[in-house]
Amino acid sequence: MRLLWLELKRVLKTRYVQFVLVAVIGLTGLLSYAPISFARYTYEDSNGKEITAKGLDAIRLEKQSQKAYSGTITPERIAQALKQYQDCSSKYENGVYDENMPVSEYTEKIAPISIFMRRMTEVYADPVTGMGADVMDLTEEDAMGFYEQCRQHLTDLMNMEQKKHPEAREKAAAMYDKVEMPFSYYPGVDSNNIDYLGMVVFLMTVLSVVITAPIFSGEYQTESDQILRCTRHGRRRLAITKLAASVLIMTAMYIVCIAIYMIVINTAFGWEARQADIQFLFSAVSFLPMTIGTLQNAVIAAGYLTMLATIFFTLFLSSRCRSAAASYLAGIGFCILPVFIANFMGNNIGEWIRCILPSGGTGLNNSFLYALLDTGFVYFGNHAFWIPYVMIPAEAIGAAVFMIWTVRSYCRYSQ
Amino acid sequence: MELKIEHLTKKYKDKTAADDVNLTITPGIWGLLGANGAGKTTLMRMIAGIMRPTSGCVKFDGVNIESLGGAYRDIFGYLPQEFGFYPEFTVQDYLEYVAALKGLTKKNTRDKIEELLTRLTLEDVRRKKIVKLSGGMKRRVGIAQALLNEPEVLILDEPTSGLDPGERVRFRNLLSEFAQNRIVLISTHIVPDVEYIAFRNAIMKDGGIVSEGTTEELVGIMEGKVWSTEMPQCDVHKAEQKAKVVNLRNISGSVVFVRYLSEEKIFPDSIEEQPRLEDLYLWLFPQEEAGKEGVR
Numbered sequence: 207m208r209l210l211w212l213e214l215k216r217v218l219k220t221r222y223v224q225f226v227l228v229a230v231i232g233l234t235g236l237l238s239y240a241p242i243s244f245a246r247y248t249y250e251d252s253n254g255k256e257i258t259a260k261g262l263d264a265i266r267l268e269k270q271s272q273k274a275y276s277g278t279i280t281p282e283r284i285a286q287a288l289k290q291y292q293d294c295s296s297k298y299e300n301g302v303y304d305e306n307m308p309v310s311e312y313t314e315k316i317a318p319i320s321i322f323m324r325r326m327t328e329v330y331a332d333p334v335t336g337m338g339a340d341v342m343d344l345t346e347e348d349a350m351g352f353y354e355q356c357r358q359h360l361t362d363l364m365n366m367e368q369k370k371h372p373e374a375r376e377k378a379a380a381m382y383d384k385v386e387m388p389f390s391y392y393p394g395v396d397s398n399n400i401d402y403l404g405m406v407v408f409l410m411t412v413l414s415v416v417i418t419a420p421i422f423s424g425e426y427q428t429e430s431d432q433i434l435r436c437t438r439h440g441r442r443r444l445a446i447t448k449l450a451a452s453v454l455i456m457t458a459m460y461i462v463c464i465a466i467y468m469i470v471i472n473t474a475f476g477w478e479a480r481q482a483d484i485q486f487l488f489s490a491v492s493f494l495p496m497t498i499g500t501l502q503n504a505v506i507a508a509g510y511l512t513m514l515a516t517i518f519f520t521l522f523l524s525s526r527c528r529s530a531a532a533s534y535l536a537g538i539g540f541c542i543l544p545v546f547i548a549n550f551m552g553n554n555i556g557e558w559i560r561c562i563l564p565s566g567g568t569g570l571n572n573s574f575l576y577a578l579l580d581t582g583f584v585y586f587g588n589h590a591f592w593i594p595y596v597m598i599p600a601e602a603i604g605a606a607v608f609m610i611w612t613v614r615s616y617c618r619y620s621q
Numbered sequence: 622m623e624l625k626i627e628h629l630t631k632k633y634k635d636k637t638a639a640d641d642v643n644l645t646i647t648p649g650i651w652g653l654l655g656a657n658g659a660g661k662t663t664l665m666r667m668i669a670g671i672m673r674p675t676s677g678c679v680k681f682d683g684v685n686i687e688s689l690g691g692a693y694r695d696i697f698g699y700l701p702q703e704f705g706f707y708p709e710f711t712v713q714d715y716l717e718y719v720a721a722l723k724g725l726t727k728k729n730t731r732d733k734i735e736e737l738l739t740r741l742t743l744e745d746v747r748r749k750k751i752v753k754l755s756g757g758m759k760r761r762v763g764i765a766q767a768l769l770n771e772p773e774v775l776i777l778d779e780p781t782s783g784l785d786p787g788e789r790v791r792f793r794n795l796l797s798e799f800a801q802n803r804i805v806l807i808s809t810h811i812v813p814d815v816e817y818i819a820f821r822n823a824i825m826k827d828g829g830i831v832s833e834g835t836t837e838e839l840v841g842i843m844e845g846k847v848w849s850t851e852m853p854q855c856d857v858h859k860a861e862q863k864a865k866v867v868n869l870r871n872i873s874g875s876v877v878f879v880r881y882l883s884e885e886k887i888f889p890d891s892i893e894e895q896p897r898l899e900d901l902y903l904w905l906f907p908q909e910e911a912g913k914e915g916v917r
Contacts, residue, residue: 208721208727209721209722212714212717212718212721213718215714216707216709216710216714216718219709219710219714220707220709221709425705428705428706429701429703429705430705430706430707431671431705432666432669432671432699432701432703432705433699433700433701433704433705433719433763433766433767434719434722435670435671436669436670436671436694436697436698436699437694437719437722437723437724437770438691438694438695438722438723438724438770439691439721439722439723439724440694440722441690441691441694444722620671620672620673
């Protein structure tokens with residue numbers, strides 16, 4: 207414990223670590239504020255003047271306008287919303303997009319139910335082309351059959367996307383069977399909140415690489431390891447201590463930053479919004495029975511695992527590189543590699559690689575968050591695996607393997 | 622207690638840094654002399670266990686140091702040629718850190734650090750960052766860390782580089798006192814550092830040990846090969862072409878005292894001089910700079 211304490215003291219006294227820790231807290235603050243700053247709510251005041259509220263005011267007004275639609279979304283409420291939409295839209299030549307529609311009418315009648323309409327157009331999409339349905343073509347009967355259609359839409363979608371992979375279709379249906387219906391919705395939910403949570407995780411993963419990359423290589427470079435390796439505890443115990451110190455510091459940083467983000471965001475948008483089902487906010491055919499709260503928790507937990515795997519992998523690279531610059535470059539390169547693979551190598555092999563890389567669970571559009579909301583599979587022969595179910599075990603195994611390899615590599619390092 | 626180096630070889634792609642080195646090191650101070658690039662640092666790193674030999678081994682009391690592992694490191698102290706340290710550390714922080722790695726208890730650590738800071742006159746800079754210390758002070762911190770666990774085997778690679786003459790003398794005295802019943806191996810190319818304190822010396826050249834013995838035995842090799850004479854200043858250049866001049870000193874305006882190495886007397890009126898270890902070193906490493914005092 208004494209050695210661990212001294213190592214923690216050493217790392218935390220390092221100027222660049224202090225700078226990175228302050229920077230990451232500052233950036234988390236900015237990322238927490240961003241979704242709040244994006245909120246807009248336009249309405250007409252008593253004098254008929256168009257007013258656009260921003261930030262917390264906009265969130266408050268929007269939640270107020272949607273208050274009547276919160277809770278369990280029964281088919282009757284969907285039918286009622288559809289009727290309201292169609293009645294309002296049919297009064298104007300170009301429907302809800304008609305410039306003659308008063309702002310107040312749009313704000314009061316269309317905006318609060320637009321999320322209902324998005325789900326309706328999604329589940330009644332054309333089974334062959336996947337094109338979303340026109341709201342004006344939908345009937346009350348369609349609204350009443352919304353939940354049956356959710357299952358049908360999943361089948362259609364999987365038939366379209368997974369034509370050659372029956373196992374993927376079966377697995378998707380089996381997972382979706384567990385989704386509870388009817389869905390729940392609570393105003394205040396905003397997809398930006400979740401997107402930015404993913405960005406906070408990505409930011410912390412990148413900065414954890416910056417902090418841990420020179421842990422061993424920096425010592426090789428300055429040759430300060432020579433003295434340490436000649437001491438009784440200067441091999442395995444020192445390597446384990448360095449790993450433990452890195453993990454402790456990054457865990458503390460993760461907890462602080464995630465706490466800042468969650469408190470700011472959920473306080474601003476409302477903690478009750480965490481009870482809303484992801485199927486109503488993101489996609490009606492999301493496979494897992496999850497609320498926004500459990501989604502946030504899952505992203506946080508998976509993000510932590512990703513960060514751990516990335517830290518151990520970076521430390522492994524550090525234990526193999528002879529200069530800090532080389533380990534920085536290799537660490538950052540591998541950290542952002544899944545982003546590039548996801549964008550430029552979209553085949554099955556590319557998908558496998560990006561999933562099993564230690565930092566595979568984080569990134570931009572390739573992160574665990576989007577994999578969780580998506581219907582993507584990877585394939586091995588006739589077998590299909592849902593991407594989040596590949597990422598999590600790969601990261602857990604990666605973290606354990608690279609932790610052991612790092613210790614071995616440091617102990618075996620020879621001039 | 623003995624440290625036995627058996628057929629130790631270290632080969633790189635295009636170079637053999639240590640070539641079948643055999644040496645048995647017994648308690649006392651040993652000097653390892655050799656020019657830069659002779660293979661001293663490579664040999665020391667292999668003795669320290671931080672460099673794997675291509676072949677051969679190092680045994681402590683008959684057991685391979687690789688098998689001894691932590692038990693060997695427990696009785697070992699090492700100061701490398703390049704003393705690397707964490708830039709964020711103060712002297713006190715660094716010594717505490719190394720002491721923890723050496724397995725010293727908290728109390729032991731406190732006492733030992735106090736003692737070494739006093740002996741190495743580092744008390745005033747204990748709270749200073751090592752990076753801000755002078756070269757000599759850094760070297761003393763390096764020596765302090767090596768002595769923390771009172772090692773039975775102490776390996777010091779160029780320990781006196783950067784030390785001023787006063788510090789050198791204090792360091793030599795400290796080592797002489799410390800070396801009782803311990804193995805101390807000092808690698809250097811500064812001969813006077815070991816000449817008066819080393820119990821035995823080994824001389825390395827091109828990766829191998831070319832000579833080994835007590836200072837007297839080694840100096841004996843140079844009997845009849847060290848000469849001195851006086852000559853006009855204008856003849857010095859010619860003299861340097863004929864013999865290995867190891868020392869020049871102005872005596873008066875135009876006359877110079879010349880000390881030179883040669884199998885036989887080259888200049889008339891030369892007298893035979895008492896050889897020193899440095900003469901042997903310069904004999905073996907003729908490319909090394911000889912001392913030239915006050916020659917204009």
